Amino acid sequence: MSLLEKRYRSTLRVLPAAYRAEREEEMVSAYLEYAGDVPDERGPRPRFGEIASVLALAVRVRLGGHGAAARYVAWGDAVRLVARYALLYKAATAVLILISMIIATQDIEQSGPPMSAERTVGVLLALVECLWLVSYVALVRGAARTAKLAALAGLLAYVAELTTVVINHDPLRLTYLIWGAVPVLALFGAYHRDAPPPRHSWVRALYPPLAGAALIYAGQAAVGAIANAADMTPELAVVAYTVFGQTGQATLAVLVLAVLYLARGSEAATLLGVAILATVLLALRLIEVLSPVSQNPGVLPALAIQSALLAVMAFTLAITGLRKLPALPYLRERPG
Amino acid sequence: MNITEPMFLALTALVDEPRHGYGIVQEVERLSGGRVQLKIGSLYGVLDRLAAEGMVALDREEVQAGRLRRYYRLTDEGAGALQSEADRVTANAAAATTRLRARSAALGGAS
Numbered sequence A: 001m002s003l004l005e006k007r008y009r010s011t012l013r014v015l016p017a018a019y020r021a022e023r024e025e026e027m028v029s030a031y032l033e034y035a036g037d038v039p040d041e042r043g044p045r046p047r048f049g050e051i052a053s054v055l056a057l058a059v060r061v062r063l064g065g066h067g068a069a070a071r072y073v074a075w076g077d078a079v080r081l082v083a084r085y086a087l088l089y090k091a092a093t094a095v096l097i098l099i100s101m102i103i104a105t106q107d108i109e110q111s112g113p114p115m116s117a118e119r120t121v122g123v124l125l126a127l128v129e130c131l132w133l134v135s136y137v138a139l140v141r142g143a144a145r146t147a148k149l150a151a152l153a154g155l156l157a158y159v160a161e162l163t164t165v166v167i168n169h170d171p172l173r174l175t176y177l178i179w180g181a182v183p184v185l186a187l188f189g190a191y192h193r194d195a196p197p198p199r200h201s202w203v204r205a206l207y208p209p210l211a212g213a214a215l216i217y218a219g220q221a222a223v224g225a226i227a228n229a230a231d232m233t234p235e236l237a238v239v240a241y242t243v244f245g246q247t248g249q250a251t252l253a254v255l256v257l258a259v260l261y262l263a264r265g266s267e268a269a270t271l272l273g274v275a276i277l278a279t280v281l282l283a284l285r286l287i288e289v290l291s292p293v294s295q296n297p298g299v300l301p302a303l304a305i306q307s308a309l310l311a312v313m314a315f316t317l318a319i320t321g322l323r324k325l326p327a328l329p330y331l332r333e334r335p336g
Numbered sequence B: 001m002n003i004t005e006p007m008f009l010a011l012t013a014l015v016d017e018p019r020h021g022y023g024i025v026q027e028v029e030r031l032s033g034g035r036v037q038l039k040i041g042s043l044y045g046v047l048d049r050l051a052a053e054g055m056v057a058l059d060r061e062e063v064q065a066g067r068l069r070r071y072y073r074l075t076d077e078g079a080g081a082l083q084s085e086a087d088r089v090t091a092n093a094a095a096a097t098t099r100l101r102a103r104s105a106a107l108g109g110a111s
Helices: A003-012 A017-035 A048-062 A070-103 A106-110 A117-140 A144-168 A171-190 A202-229 A234-244 A246-264 A268-290 A299-324 B005-013 B021-031 B040-052 B076-110
Strands: B056-064 B067-074
Touching: A003 A017, A003 A048, A017 B021, A017 B040, A017 B067, A048 A070, A048 B040, A070 A117, A070 A144, A070 A171, A070 A202, A070 A268, A117 A144, A117 A171, A117 A202, A144 A171, A171 A268, A202 A234, A202 A246, A234 A246, A234 A299, A246 A268, A246 A299, A268 A299, B005 B021, B005 B040, B005 B076, B021 B040, B021 B067, B040 B056, B067 B076
Parallel strands: none
Antiparallel strands: B056 B067
16 A cells, blocks of 8 residues: 555545445545646655545535435534524524614713824624624525625634733633634534524524524523622622623523423434534533633632533433434435 | 535436446546536545435446445336426526527627
């Protein structure tokens, strides 16, 4: 076996084993004919374009769409669910930011004097959040490319946050990046040519972010009202906001969805999708444990309880979902 | 199903005879005047989609110099889909040509 063949076969290992069992020999044969004879002494390697095409094929096969094996379609559907739910959360948050910009302008006013660079940056950062709303609406309206571009632009704004993490050593900043990276990765990975998003009405595109924003707002207002009414100490209020703040609300929503889907005996794709979301939220909660907020009395136990619930749910969903995954069929096309 | 340019060219490559993977890559490059150079990973993505739609099917297998070659052939469904797409592209090209001629005539008349 030549060095080039050896290296190309190594590249093909990113493909699922069942797919390789069916395709590897003919792919290697086609590639070696394409590349021609290259002596080992030259240390040949598959070109970047070849490797990229195999990687793209691996993602498309594993996160299958139309015409793929049912097992891979289930994985694809799971990641598509992650994309939709994660985008919905971001879109609902964007609606709240938009409304607060229009109704209550104090946040913008506090960011700096009129026409100052600080205020301009404040307004721009708020508008950047609206990209997630654009992305969600585009996805539900069936415009996958617009959804991807808007989400990618939103993520790029968060990449600047990563610099802040390095400078300030504030782990909480990392959570923004994760919240942005999850829908982008899921969108680009699972919504490919074989899995275009179905086109829904404007009502169906706009209603969930509006309803989500109302829920988030109601949750935060309720915590504020209870804190005031019960005359909570500032320490206890921090605990309440940790449990019922935005990430806390997302955690509660995922836990409720998990119980609901498990009780209904939902299909593998749904269970695995919610398991992925629960795992992401678990990671976010663990990052919060490392942040200065957790130094407040009572916050650490609250985070620990939510993290434990997320871990149990993620594990249960994953095990149940994996057991329900359809078996792989015999992939080979038959003559006829 | 939306037929992309690589799919269109791969189907066209199989019209005259069944071809194996590298044979399709070569023919697609020839048909496109060197503009479309399919990578092997992309080729099999295209073949997977076409096979799933029943547009191509496995014709035969051969082993040459110890290497497996699978030949693919165009099915009747594939020929029908290719014909529809070719008609659509031809109609679009004809519409564009007609308007461009009219524009040239108008510009010629104006000058």
